[in-house]
Amino acid sequence: MSQANAAARKRRAGGSSMPGAPEPMVQQQPPAGAGLTLPQVIALVDKRLVNLETFMKETKASVPKPSVPLPSVPQPSAPAPSAEMDDALVEEINTKFELLATEVAELKDMIVKLQSFTMEVNKKMFEERIQLLSDVGDNGPMKFDMKRGDNLVLELSEDDEA
Numbered sequence: 001m002s003q004a005n006a007a008a009r010k011r012r013a014g015g016s017s018m019p020g021a022p023e024p025m026v027q028q029q030p031p032a033g034a035g036l037t038l039p040q041v042i043a044l045v046d047k048r049l050v051n052l053e054t055f056m057k058e059t060k061a062s063v064p065k066p067s068v069p070l071p072s073v074p075q076p077s078a079p080a081p082s083a084e085m086d087d088a089l090v091e092e093i094n095t096k097f098e099l100l101a102t103e104v105a106e107l108k109d110m111i112v113k114l115q116s117f118t119m120e121v122n123k124k125m126f127e128e129r130i131q132l133l134s135d136v137g138d139n140g141p142m143k144f145d146m147k148r149g150d151n152l153v154l155e156l157s158e159d160d161e162a
Contacts, residue, residue, distance in 0.1 A: 038115055049104060
């Protein structure tokens, strides 16, 4: 029993793999603590869409219809499969795929609109900052009054003479 536990620990720790066992695929994922910027998210979504579209095109082109029908176990209550059922199934899959493609396109548009909005807000904030900094400018000469005593007192006053 302890040998089985040791072997299980080794498998979990990645110490050794059993012959014939497939090795797990390692996906590159960003650290959980670090967030992605908007351009990184858009690039990631775009890359995944391109991969999905390429995969679908290759799958559609490389999967020929079987020339020999697959043997099926007859079921007493179910009718035999027909060309109409195959057409209906293909039509249903096409409809679902088109729905998914439409939703992905809408998501892509939404992200582009979000990026545009963010850029406009940043531009307005930058312009307001420039305006505030230019308003602070020079307000004329400042007068410093120093009085003798225990403490040094500084007063800032604006002259009304302009």
